Amino acid sequence: GFYLDESSISYNAYLISRTGASRYGVHWPLYFQYDAQGVNLYGGPFVYLLSIVFSVFPPSIFSARTLSATLGFVAAVLLGLLASKISRQARIGIIVALSAMLTPWLFEISRSVLEPVLYQLALVLFLLALYRAHTRSRWSLLDSTILSLTLALITYTYAIGRLVGPLFALGLIIFAVNRQRLLDVIKTWMVFALTLLPLLMFNLQHPGVVQSRFRALTYITPQATVPQIAIEFVRRYLRNLNLVDWMVWGDSNLRHHVPGAMGSLLGATAILAMIGAFLVLVRDWRNPWWRYALFALAVSLAPGALTNDDFHAMRESGFPIFLLVLSIPALAWLLGSENEGDRTEKDEGSWAASFRS
Numbered sequence: 001g002f003y004l005d006e007s008s009i010s011y012n013a014y015l016i017s018r019t020g021a022s023r024y025g026v027h028w029p030l031y032f033q034y035d036a037q038g039v040n041l042y043g044g045p046f047v048y049l050l051s052i053v054f055s056v057f058p059p060s061i062f063s064a065r066t067l068s069a070t071l072g073f074v075a076a077v078l079l080g081l082l083a084s085k086i087s088r089q090a091r092i093g094i095i096v097a098l099s100a101m102l103t104p105w106l107f108e109i110s111r112s113v114l115e116p117v118l119y120q121l122a123l124v125l126f127l128l129a130l131y132r133a134h135t136r137s138r139w140s141l142l143d144s145t146i147l148s149l150t151l152a153l154i155t156y157t158y159a160i161g162r163l164v165g166p167l168f169a170l171g172l173i174i175f176a177v178n179r180q181r182l183l184d185v186i187k188t189w190m191v192f193a194l195t196l197l198p199l200l201m202f203n204l205q206h207p208g209v210v211q212s213r214f215r216a217l218t219y220i221t222p223q224a225t226v227p228q229i230a231i232e233f234v235r236r237y238l239r240n241l242n243l244v245d246w247m248v249w250g251d252s253n254l255r256h257h258v259p260g261a262m263g264s265l266l267g268a269t270a271i272l273a274m275i276g277a278f279l280v281l282v283r284d285w286r287n288p289w290w291r292y293a294l295f296a297l298a299v300s301l302a303p304g305a306l307t308n309d310d311f312h313a314m315r316e317s318g319f320p321i322f323l324l325v326l327s328i329p330a331l332a333w334l335l336g337s338e339n340e341g342d343r344t345e346k347d348e349g350s351w352a353a354s355f356r357s
Contacts, residue, residue: 010064010113013050017059045157046118064113072110075121076100079324082128086289087332095331096324104250105264105313105320108257116317119158123321126150126168134175134289139184147172147188152195159213160303160315162199167302171295175288217307237305240316246270251313264313265320272327272334279329290329297322 057063080097110117133143155165176182247263280290300318
């Protein structure tokens, strides 16, 4: 009684678990599924992970969705762990983890058997590795390798990763606050470049396939001028910053959001993120970690702004992750607690403490 459409990720995972090859004969270790027109590309890591599940448990829609939901749950827990490390308070970690679990934008994606759920987990793993490296005076080869592998997972897991993965890597220059740290960043870039060799080899063997999905969805054409592209990008970028869409309507695609169930983002999450961004700008701007958080937040909206769809939750699936990260300084301030151990002023019993409560 197990049936899935032939073009689905689950069907290809089923074939790999039984034959070792996908529908189009693509084998391990590099997997890019594409049809006869070379249009549809799907991320290999999620397909192979699901094929492992199908090798252990009977292939079914239930086991596929259970894997997806588990990945979403693990991402939320690890995001809470990151929040507890940054704030040095377990209660803030618990709040952030619960917020992630209850965010429709994240919850709904984790209930669909699609690559963005693993992409979100990869983002959280990258942020954990980056914060670990940030707290060190020098980045060891192990630090650089872990950062590079998580960036590679971002790049290979989902189509938008081929844009944001290299951009996230380029943004590491924010941490080059001295000569030694600059060398650490360059070392990380070199290791990350090695992980991109399979993608480059695939592109050489199949010219245009990697870019074909983007070309089918974007407004960027050979006929469009640079000013036209820039104006359209800014217009769509600002359009995707619409709070009403986030909190009231949600994604209009039925596959991504339950219609009539309010928005894709909780109002409290949006408010806390805005408070956190303000605190970063006025108080923590010298901290490269928070500068990078703002940079990554801005980059996470770029894939959606480069395509024809308005507010596509899947292509902007990293955005709520960084909103939750920015809620950490807001929660620390509202709870009257210390952030990263550098707060010296406490106001328990004052009107400010009552306001924060």
